[in-house]
Amino acid sequence: xxxxxxxxxxxxxxxxxxxxxxxxxxxxxxxxxxxxxxxxxxxxxxxxxxxxxxxxxxxxxxxxxxxxxxxxxxxxxxxxxxxxxxxxxxxxxxxxxxxxxxxxxxxxxxxxxxxxxxxxxxxxxxxxxxxxxxxxxxxxxxxxxxxxxxxxxxxxxxxxxxxxxxxxxxxxxxxxxxxxxxxxxxxxx
Amino acid sequence: xxxxxxxxxxxxxxxxxxxxxxxxxxxxxxxxxxxxxxxxxxxxxxxxxxxxxxxxxxxxxxxxxxxxxxxxxxxxxxxxxxxxxxxxxxxxxxxxxxxxxxxxxxxxxxxxxxxxxxxxxxxxxx
Numbered sequence: 001x002x003x004x005x006x007x008x009x010x011x012x013x014x015x016x017x018x019x020x021x022x023x024x025x026x027x028x029x030x031x032x033x034x035x036x037x038x039x040x041x042x043x044x045x046x047x048x049x050x051x052x053x054x055x056x057x058x059x060x061x062x063x064x065x066x067x068x069x070x071x072x073x074x075x076x077x078x079x080x081x082x083x084x085x086x087x088x089x090x091x092x093x094x095x096x097x098x099x100x101x102x103x104x105x106x107x108x109x110x111x112x113x114x115x116x117x118x119x120x121x122x123x124x125x126x127x128x129x130x131x132x133x134x135x136x137x138x139x140x141x142x143x144x145x146x147x148x149x150x151x152x153x154x155x156x157x158x159x160x161x162x163x164x165x166x167x168x169x170x171x172x173x174x175x176x177x178x179x180x181x182x183x184x185x186x187x188x189x
Numbered sequence: 190x191x192x193x194x195x196x197x198x199x200x201x202x203x204x205x206x207x208x209x210x211x212x213x214x215x216x217x218x219x220x221x222x223x224x225x226x227x228x229x230x231x232x233x234x235x236x237x238x239x240x241x242x243x244x245x246x247x248x249x250x251x252x253x254x255x256x257x258x259x260x261x262x263x264x265x266x267x268x269x270x271x272x273x274x275x276x277x278x279x280x281x282x283x284x285x286x287x288x289x290x291x292x293x294x295x296x297x298x299x300x301x302x303x304x305x306x307x308x309x310x311x312x313x314x315x
Contacts, residue, residue: 012254013254013256018256021260024261025261025263026264028264032265032268032271033271036268036275037275040275040276041279044280057217061217064213065213068213068243071243071247072202072206074247172244175243176240176243179240187232
């Protein structure tokens with residue numbers, strides 16, 4: 001029996017995909033809240049610029065490159081799924097996951113360095129936001145990778161290929177969040 | 190599969206990715222000039238452009254049904270409401286039954302070289 005998300009549509013859109021969009025909308029409110037309040041505080045507290053000067057711009061830029069590249073693989077996986085080439089779609093999903101893994105490794109080195117330097121979550125308003133926003137984002141990367149591995153597993157058997165697009169939508173959103181986090185946390189100093 | 194299958198097969202995703210990388214380079218190099226307007230335009234302006242390209246070309250938002258646009262607009266409305274509700278208080282240091290501590294503004298790094306009780310307004314020694 002096929003899951004209802006693949007067989008039923010609502011508002012002329014598959015329910016599974018519509019559900020993903022609703023998840024993304026709730027994520028917009030979550031990340032929008034964090035980033036919006038960060039921006040407001042950043043404008044109100046000029047001294048946060050000095051705290052921000054200790055973040056590593058090159059590590060942030062490299063991670064942006066990694067996520068943009070993983071997003072490319074996610075959309076190529078979707079393209080392959082549209083052509084009913086499940087094996088190729090799974091392969092691209094694995095590449096996407098690998099990008100997520102590199103992202104998390106770079107982030108962990110970055111955090112280890114910053115914590116060694118004494119910049120912890122209680123070190124001031126900027127660092128509080130830095131660890132919460134980047135940590136929440138990192139958690140989303142990890143969650144996306146786990147779901148993607150599960151989707152890839154069925155995709156390589158040519159099953160439930162609609163999920164490739166759905167998980168891709170989520171991954172692109174995670175990429176977009178980082179696109180905004182990068183200038184806010186790494187460039188504005 | 191999506192209803193717009195086939196309509197975006199012609200999109201050259203590698204070209205879109207290359208454009209995103211060019212924009213990334215500009216967003217890193219631009220702020221190096223140290224001019225505030227250039228920093229705002231290159232770092233933040235380009236972030237919006239990159240996000241738009243990812244949403245349009247990778248998420249195929251331009252091909253999505255109107256319901257998707259409506260629910261996205263709803264999320265943005267919630268964000269604006271939150272911003273409008275909170276922003277008047279953020280710039281203040283205190284209000285009714287709340288006060289920002291000095292740590293909110295700045296605390297020195299807690300490395301092994303700094304004593305536990307150290308506080309105040311000193312810049313980190315890096």
